[in-house]
Amino acid sequence: METLFQNGSKFNLILGSDILSPYFYLILIASLYLNVRLGFPQIRFLFLSLKILTGNMDFKGSKGQLVHSQAFFAGIGSSLLSGSVIGTALAIAYGGIGVLFWIWVMSLLVMPIRFVSSTLAVKFRNQLPSGRYLSGPMYFIEKALRAKWLAVAFSLASLVTVLVFGGIFPFVGLTYLTKEGLNLSGLSGPISLSVILLFIVIGGVRRVGRAASILAPIGILLFIFGYFSLFSNGMISFFGFVADVTKEAFSIQAMQGGGAFGVLRALSVSLSTFFLSTETAVGKSSGIAGVVRTDYAAKQGLVSMLASFFEGFIMATMVGFVLYSYGAVNLETILSFPERILEQRDSIPAILFIVSFLCFGVLSLAGWFYSGEQNAFYVFGEKFSNFFRMLFIGSTLGFSYLYVKYGVDVLSFVMHWGYVAAVITSVPLLVSLMLLGKSANLELKKYLSESGARYEIFKDIYLLFLTLLPKNLISKIFGYFSTLKLPRFMMIPILKAFAKAYKINLSEAELEIKEYASLNQFFTRALRAEARIIDSAANAVVSPTDSKITSFGNINQSTIIQAKGIDYSVKELLGSEKFYPHFTNGKYITFYLSPQDYHRIHSPFAGQILGYYYEPGKLFPVNDLAVLNIRGLFPKNERLITFLQTEYGKIAVIKVGASNVGKIRVTYDNKIVTNNWIRFAKEHHYKDVSIMIDKGSEMGRFEMGSTVILVFENDTIDLTNIQLGDKIQYGTTVGHFKSKKTSLPVKF
Numbered sequence: 001m002e003t004l005f006q007n008g009s010k011f012n013l014i015l016g017s018d019i020l021s022p023y024f025y026l027i028l029i030a031s032l033y034l035n036v037r038l039g040f041p042q043i044r045f046l047f048l049s050l051k052i053l054t055g056n057m058d059f060k061g062s063k064g065q066l067v068h069s070q071a072f073f074a075g076i077g078s079s080l081l082s083g084s085v086i087g088t089a090l091a092i093a094y095g096g097i098g099v100l101f102w103i104w105v106m107s108l109l110v111m112p113i114r115f116v117s118s119t120l121a122v123k124f125r126n127q128l129p130s131g132r133y134l135s136g137p138m139y140f141i142e143k144a145l146r147a148k149w150l151a152v153a154f155s156l157a158s159l160v161t162v163l164v165f166g167g168i169f170p171f172v173g174l175t176y177l178t179k180e181g182l183n184l185s186g187l188s189g190p191i192s193l194s195v196i197l198l199f200i201v202i203g204g205v206r207r208v209g210r211a212a213s214i215l216a217p218i219g220i221l222l223f224i225f226g227y228f229s230l231f232s233n234g235m236i237s238f239f240g241f242v243a244d245v246t247k248e249a250f251s252i253q254a255m256q257g258g259g260a261f262g263v264l265r266a267l268s269v270s271l272s273t274f275f276l277s278t279e280t281a282v283g284k285s286s287g288i289a290g291v292v293r294t295d296y297a298a299k300q301g302l303v304s305m306l307a308s309f310f311e312g313f314i315m316a317t318m319v320g321f322v323l324y325s326y327g328a329v330n331l332e333t334i335l336s337f338p339e340r341i342l343e344q345r346d347s348i349p350a351i352l353f354i355v356s357f358l359c360f361g362v363l364s365l366a367g368w369f370y371s372g373e374q375n376a377f378y379v380f381g382e383k384f385s386n387f388f389r390m391l392f393i394g395s396t397l398g399f400s401y402l403y404v405k406y407g408v409d410v411l412s413f414v415m416h417w418g419y420v421a422a423v424i425t426s427v428p429l430l431v432s433l434m435l436l437g438k439s440a441n442l443e444l445k446k447y448l449s450e451s452g453a454r455y456e457i458f459k460d461i462y463l464l465f466l467t468l469l470p471k472n473l474i475s476k477i478f479g480y481f482s483t484l485k486l487p488r489f490m491m492i493p494i495l496k497a498f499a500k501a502y503k504i505n506l507s508e509a510e511l512e513i514k515e516y517a518s519l520n521q522f523f524t525r526a527l528r529a530e531a532r533i534i535d536s537a538a539n540a541v542v543s544p545t546d547s548k549i550t551s552f553g554n555i556n557q558s559t560i561i562q563a564k565g566i567d568y569s570v571k572e573l574l575g576s577e578k579f580y581p582h583f584t585n586g587k588y589i590t591f592y593l594s595p596q597d598y599h600r601i602h603s604p605f606a607g608q609i610l611g612y613y614y615e616p617g618k619l620f621p622v623n624d625l626a627v628l629n630i631r632g633l634f635p636k637n638e639r640l641i642t643f644l645q646t647e648y649g650k651i652a653v654i655k656v657g658a659s660n661v662g663k664i665r666v667t668y669d670n671k672i673v674t675n676n677w678i679r680f681a682k683e684h685h686y687k688d689v690s691i692m693i694d695k696g697s698e699m700g701r702f703e704m705g706s707t708v709i710l711v712f713e714n715d716t717i718d719l720t721n722i723q724l725g726d727k728i729q730y731g732t733t734v735g736h737f738k739s740k741k742t743s744l745p746v747k748f
Helices: 008-014 017-038 046-053 068-075 077-095 099-123 137-145 148-181 188-202 204-234 238-249 259-277 284-289 297-304 306-325 331-342 348-380 382-406 408-435 437-450 457-468 471-482 488-501 519-523 570-574 624-629
Strands: 540-542 547-554 559-563 566-569 587-592 600-602 607-615 639-646 649-656 664-666 682-685 691-693 698-702 707-712 717-719 733-737
Touching (some): 017 259, 046 068, 046 297, 068 306, 077 331, 077 348, 099 238, 099 284, 099 297, 099 408, 099 437, 137 148, 137 408, 148 331, 148 382, 188 204, 331 348, 570 639, 570 649, 587 717, 587 733
Antiparallel strands (some): 559 566, 607 682, 649 707
16 A cells, blocks of 8 residues: 555645654654653653642642643643644554554653743743733743844744644634534634634633633543544454554565665654644643643643653554554545545534544634734734734634635645644754753752652552542442441441441440441441540630641741641632631641541630631542642642631631541531532621530531641640640640630621
């Protein structure tokens, strides 16, 4: 079967192979250099990168506009799906199925390019007085290399690339999909896409990020569903496919190029096609990565390099597997392959498959649009960036009209010049990345040494798995089963086994074990009246729970330091705009309740309940492994905060939800329900009623285990001689108030 390599004239009509080989050699040199300089970060920190991407190391107190996953999907929206499909198909058409093996190899090698580019984009970004961030390669080229002329040259080339490669080319491709796949006539498809695009980009980069967090998961799910629905019946053995790819990769005869030069040319052009299609070293993704909300620049760098992993190892493999299974391995068969899908255009799987490309196409256009705005602002100022917006929309619609009128020749034309512009743009960027590899490496070392980040493989796999699980759903299911009332002959052995496994002291329970009708009743059991002694000293503050003290200390301004590299702000934790300022420079104590512990929560002091704040969040476990490795875990989890006014000052009693905590309940308000299917943040103040509570009186309960945090106002309490790891019972003294400040009850 004839490949494009055997008929180079056809390939030149599409791309122009003369410009592709230099791009490949430059990206290969840059990749090898950066791998050596950085010590192969893609191998050492792969699971750490995944852990950051999932959000469990996100820090809300950081500066920026997008979270890591939003920037990831917004930056590589087109390359992850459509770029990988087009790039893989063209690469195989030119070099044969064996080129897929070299895509795998090169995908591993180029990952540090994205790491360096995104790390530098965060490090050298600018923030305007309005709060808007300006970022992209032009800023680190200017600031770090002190080469303003090179930064301007890059931006000018990038503007052309944005318009042709990032705007017109994908927009015409989407026009083809709406016309041929969804049967939309004329310009109805392009105009609809333009309206959606304008709605996204007018809201700025934050709306681009929010759109990415919605469209990307939808697009991936639809693609996977359509992929297996459409092609699964015709697939060959996957291991046979991998064996054939490996065999062909080392078959010089398969390339038929005539000696070593022919082999190198076939590989260089094929691989260049793939990596240009996936926008490697073009600068778009780093411009968006630069506005991410992060406390260390290297964190987003580690996330960004995952794009090459997904593109090369997952998407390229899936596309190559389908093409090879259906015999589409040369120019004619690959170009005709879309007809196989369009023949089924009225089927649900085909429609969903096409819609997945539309989702990522719109996301791609939004990302390129934002990148173009950044470059236009850098070179010409804000007024031209407004003109650029009109130019982007006008040119995409204009070429879509030409495509509808003149057909596929328009698509070939914009594809050719788009790839040429992308190659030109990549040259100054790749040179700059090699020169600045040392700076990125310093940022990586800074992150690893200062943040307490860990990259133990088994631990990272566990945390990744933990992050991906539907924790709230699992907790609701667990909560449901814990309330089931089984027959006595079944329930009593279960309760006894539970008590034995966790070494629960049954002699303290209010009832005999056989009297509890469900696991939840046993877990939330009351204690015998004399089981605990409450310190009656007038100024003594007592522990609200049976628990272990996992941290305590001073609040530094508005920051609570849980451990080295683990800190979070009081505002994030408390949520309440009204009350959180009172706790600046205060003190805190964290109590961890294990399954062994008594799970009712008691008031640490006598006072008046002013109100509460409820924050619906995730339900990560709160064990040491999770707390020390999931950044800012407590502000991420579901929380119910009770604000207690005492005569000595305010106390925030923070009840933190966790995995398998079915509900958090309180005694003072039966309207509060946590872990519902539909949940919203809520703050409530008790203005018309004074709710008083005594020291040691029950305030609430966990239906399964979790954590309580007490936060005290500044200069109101001296903590007693408590130690980390101390196991204490509720009623035990943990501190003494200093002096009275007010009388109760208070009025709002």
